Amino acid sequence: MIKIRLANINDAEYITRINIDTWRSNYAGIVPDEHLNSLSYNVEAYQRTINNPNNVVYVAEYNGIVVGYICSGIDSSPDAPASSKLRMAYVRKEYQNKGIGKQLFIKIAEHLHKSGHNTLSANTFARADSNFFYSSLGGNICKKTVENIGGKDIDTVTYLFNL
Ligand SMILES: CC(C)(COP(=O)(O)OP(=O)(O)OC[C@H]1O[C@@H](n2cnc3c(N)ncnc32)[C@H](O)[C@@H]1OP(=O)(O)O)[C@@H](O)C(=O)NCCC(=O)NCCS
Numbered sequence: 535m536i537k538i539r540l541a542n543i544n545d546a547e548y549i550t551r552i553n554i555d556t557w558r559s560n561y562a563g564i565v566p567d568e569h570l571n572s573l574s575y576n577v578e579a580y581q582r583t584i585n586n587p588n589n590v591v592y593v594a595e596y597n598g599i600v601v602g603y604i605c606s607g608i609d610s611s612p613d614a615p616a617s618s619k620l621r622m623a624y625v626r627k628e629y630q631n632k633g634i635g636k637q638l639f640i641k642i643a644e645h646l647h648k649s650g651h652n653t654l655s656a657n658t659f660a661r662a663d664s665n666f667f668y669s670s671l672g673g674n675i676c677k678k679t680v681e682n683i684g685g686k687d688i689d690t691v692t693y694l695f696n697l
Pocket residue numbers: 556560621622623624625626629630631632633634635636637657658662663664666667668670671
């Protein structure tokens with residue numbers, strides 16, 4: 535049974551592990567191995583993410599264990615395509631493709647809409663499976679860029695959603 539709820543500070547450890555483990559399971563072959571191996575579990579950083587009043591963070595619990603999370607924030611850059619930005623959306627590899635990411639997305643989209651946001655952007659690697667996820671949720675590519683991670687230039691895309 536999946537339960538979607540707002541995150542609290544006690545979720546920081548789960549969220550940290552999900553983030554790093556999912557980068558390693560989903561981005562191997564896209565992001566250099568040396569970079570993936572160098573990632574460290576920084577729980578304090580995710581405590582700050584949860585506590586930041588500009589962020590909205592929901593988690594998905596399966597039988598009391600957090601297996602995924604989603605986080606939005608404010609995009610304050612001058613050329614921001616949307617008022618809100620999806621900063622992270624991660625579901626543990628063994629729980630992917632079961633509808634959990636979609637439930638998280640719908641919940642945060644409703645929350646942002648009620649808070650007065652009409653648009654949301656989301657970045658992802660151009661070669662990642664998350665492109666299927668974002669397009670199935672109605673996102674359209676509005677920008678393409680290149681990001682240097684671990685010394686490698688990686689194509690990224692930005693999706694725009696109307697909330
Ligand atoms: C992207 C991610 C959050 C999606 O969560 P999920 O629980 O696996 O996705 P869901 O099962 O809810 O899928 C929702 C929709 O996306 C589609 N989808 C998701 N992954 C897909 C894939 N690999 N191939 C094809 N379609 C896919 C599903 O078919 C579904 O479409 P439908 O509603 O029309 O049936 C998850 O796969 C993940 O953590 N990926 C690695 C991290 C990442 O890239 N995050 C995004 C950038 S921050």
